[in-house]
Amino acid sequence: MNSYDEPTLQAMKNVAYNLGEDKSATFFARDTQIVDAHSATSAVEILPIEIALEKYEWLRKLSYSLVSADQDSYVEEVANNPANLGYFIRVRAGEKVVLPIYTCYLIDSSRFTQCTHNIVIAEEGSEFHLISGCTSNVHAESGRHIGVSEFFIHDNAIVTSTMVHSWGKEVEVYPRTAAYVGKNGTFVSSYVALGSVKSVQMDPKAIIKEGGLGEFYSVIYAPEGSVFDVGSTALLEGEGASTQMISRVVSNGGHVLTRGKIIGEKSGGRGTMACNGLLLSDKGFIHAIPELVANNPNLELSHEASVGMISKDELAYLMASGIEEDRAKSLIIEGFLDLHIPSLPEYLQRQINALVEETKVFDTI
Amino acid sequence: MNTNILDIANLHVAVGDKEIIKGIDLSIKKGEVHVLFGPNGSGKSTLLCAIMQLPGYTITEGSVHIHDTDTAELTTDAIANLGVGMSFQYPPKIKGVTLRRFLDSISQSRDLHSSIAALNMEPFLERELNVGFSGGELKRAEILKLYAQSPDLLLIDEPESGVDIENITVISNAINTILQKESPMASRERSALIITHTGNILSTVHADVGHVFMDGKIICTGNPLDIMEDIKKGGFSGCIQCIANHKEKQ
Numbered sequence A: 001m002n003s004y005d006e007p008t009l010q011a012m013k014n015v016a017y018n019l020g021e022d023k024s025a026t027f028f029a030r031d032t033q034i035v036d037a038h039s040a041t042s043a044v045e046i047l048p049i050e051i052a053l054e055k056y057e058w059l060r061k062l063s064y065s066l067v068s069a070d071q072d073s074y075v076e077e078v079a080n081n082p083a084n085l086g087y088f089i090r091v092r093a094g095e096k097v098v099l100p101i102y103t104c105y106l107i108d109s110s111r112f113t114q115c116t117h118n119i120v121i122a123e124e125g126s127e128f129h130l131i132s133g134c135t136s137n138v139h140a141e142s143g144r145h146i147g148v149s150e151f152f153i154h155d156n157a158i159v160t161s162t163m164v165h166s167w168g169k170e171v172e173v174y175p176r177t178a179a180y181v182g183k184n185g186t187f188v189s190s191y192v193a194l195g196s197v198k199s200v201q202m203d204p205k206a207i208i209k210e211g212g213l214g215e216f217y218s219v220i221y222a223p224e225g226s227v228f229d230v231g232s233t234a235l236l237e238g239e240g241a242s243t244q245m246i247s248r249v250v251s252n253g254g255h256v257l258t259r260g261k262i263i264g265e266k267s268g269g270r271g272t273m274a275c276n277g278l279l280l281s282d283k284g285f286i287h288a289i290p291e292l293v294a295n296n297p298n299l300e301l302s303h304e305a306s307v308g309m310i311s312k313d314e315l316a317y318l319m320a321s322g323i324e325e326d327r328a329k330s331l332i333i334e335g336f337l338d339l340h341i342p343s344l345p346e347y348l349q350r351q352i353n354a355l356v357e358e359t360k361v362f363d364t365i
Numbered sequence B: 001m002n003t004n005i006l007d008i009a010n011l012h013v014a015v016g017d018k019e020i021i022k023g024i025d026l027s028i029k030k031g032e033v034h035v036l037f038g039p040n041g042s043g044k045s046t047l048l049c050a051i052m053q054l055p056g057y058t059i060t061e062g063s064v065h066i067h068d069t070d071t072a073e074l075t076t077d078a079i080a081n082l083g084v085g086m087s088f089q090y091p092p093k094i095k096g097v098t099l100r101r102f103l104d105s106i107s108q109s110r111d112l113h114s115s116i117a118a119l120n121m122e123p124f125l126e127r128e129l130n131v132g133f134s135g136g137e138l139k140r141a142e143i144l145k146l147y148a149q150s151p152d153l154l155l156i157d158e159p160e161s162g163v164d165i166e167n168i169t170v171i172s173n174a175i176n177t178i179l180q181k182e183s184p185m186a187s188r189e190r191s192a193l194i195i196t197h198t199g200n201i202l203s204t205v206h207a208d209v210g211h212v213f214m215d216g217k218i219i220c221t222g223n224p225l226d227i228m229e230d231i232k233k234g235g236f237s238g239c240i241q242c243i244a245n246h247k248e249k250q
Helices: A006-014 A049-055 A057-062 A073-079 A312-320 A325-337 A346-359 B044-051 B076-081 B099-106 B113-118 B135-149 B165-178 B224-249
Strands: A025-030 A033-039 A044-048 A087-091 A101-107 A112-122 A127-136 A142-153 A158-166 A170-181 A186-193 A199-202 A205-208 A213-223 A227-230 A233-236 A242-252 A255-264 A269-279 A285-294 A299-308 B004-015 B018-029 B033-037 B057-066 B084-087 B094-098 B153-157 B191-196 B209-214 B217-222
Touching: A006 A101, A006 A127, A025 A044, A025 A087, A033 A044, A044 A049, A049 A057, A049 A087, A049 A112, A057 A112, A073 A112, A073 A142, A073 A170, A087 A101, A087 A127, A101 A112, A101 A142, A112 A127, A112 A158, A127 A142, A127 A170, A142 A158, A142 A186, A158 A170, A170 A186, A170 A213, A186 A205, A205 A213, A205 A242, A213 A227, A213 A255, A213 A325, A233 A242, A233 A269, A242 A255, A242 A285, A242 A325, A255 A269, A255 A299, A269 A285, A269 A325, A285 A299, A312 A325, A312 B076, A312 B094, A325 B094, A325 B099, B004 B044, B004 B191, B018 B044, B018 B057, B018 B191, B018 B217, B033 B224, B044 B057, B044 B084, B044 B153, B044 B191, B076 B084, B084 B135, B094 B099, B099 B135, B113 B135, B113 B165, B135 B165, B153 B165, B209 B224, B217 B224
Parallel strands: A025 A101, A087 A112, A101 A127, A112 A142, A127 A158, A142 A170, A158 A186, A170 A199, A170 A205, A186 A213, A199 A227, A205 A233, A213 A242, A227 A255, A233 A255, A242 A269, A255 A285, A269 A299, B033 B191, B033 B209, B084 B153, B153 B191
Antiparallel strands: A025 A033, A044 A087, B004 B018, B004 B057, B209 B217
């Protein structure tokens, strides 16, 4: 087993990359160096992307097919990056992998730009759970992380992807994620960011085929000085395709744009979107931008959005029970951010809850 | 030595610009249970909210002392921590906070197993606080909260409102347990101020003193069962007439 220094271990812990936890496969990279990439089961293949692209000719055709290499300047930067950092994960057809696959990218050097390209393949009827941590070491306050991720979820496969971020105050983050969800496939994407960051800009997309399901959940706590422009887009391309988008955002001085877009193409498509924001300080703002696009009359698309402050009644009630004001506010905020994700296995939900508990940074309230 | 848990003197309370409580005096000794009767809108709940210094309730004159401590400058949580617990008539829903989490936050590691069982609240521990609770469940959760806080003074707002007969028994038994009703009066440590509109709670919870509260004032004090009997006969308008007759005689 690799040995890590204390700050690195802490950074890993902040994104749930716990060395002691049982995993089906792991991947860990520090700056451009891949420290660990191994699988504990034959059901999961995990390789550095560079090696995988050499090994499998067919993979080269998939590379940058969901996220176009010229989509924007950030993707171009990744596509042209000589380090070729990233992982390839494939879960074989019919395999139900119970233990999660953990990956972690660490920015270890200040002012470093970490470019990554990941390709994840869930073969037909497979099922697995991916937890991706992205973090910076305590001494690397500034830097950039640009991550391109392409998910190919074949028919009847189930993938949950939980992305957890914990950054330094001056780090800029540009994830570029897209997923293809085959017939009756399921893609559950969850994003958790509860700490400091300079800016995060992302809009993961899913193309969902017949009977497929795409779920997007995000839980964001935006402290002063942070800028989040986060959203998700679902293209209901097949008949009976469905999506659900839920975001919970707390701004304590941070600037937050929270977007959601559902595009319905075929009959029987269903999509719901809910964005709830809690604004703690007049220094920040939350701008919710829900969009519904219906290109077929037989669709059910809906959205709800709300932005408000902490309820005075709830605060008074908790204080009348003997809880002091700051603790009462924390309790309300924790409750607000405690998003139950029905598609996640219970142990994974517990793990995420524990992570929220550990990484919450509400000290500036 | 002052054995009073609560001392209220010449209390005036306003909500916004409107004076709701217009000068009341009330003292509750250790171990005593007082009941406030009064019609809707008379200011009974305002009194409890003002004791807790909840936002929106302004004490414009007079004082409240808990255990001899003047609460004028204290925050709501500090008043609660002096040993005051309030069961709300309409507790708010708090999403994402489970009943278990809430109880853990206020119980200071007290063992609540038997109280949870007595109030049939086990199935609700992982539910969000007060979200989707029925009338009876809300009241049971509020009483369980009092168990967790273990206060010296219980302020209970309309424990029987919106509650079926079965739940009234469960709630009354729980209140009696918290108030140590099985112990002799002299050894009881806890007191209560209970608001009741109907008086039904008196059939199961023994009270020592009753007050009729109308138009922001206590207009009559006496044996709670006698008062309830009079109210049943003549309504609250009978109370007004009774006071007028009494004054005339004097």
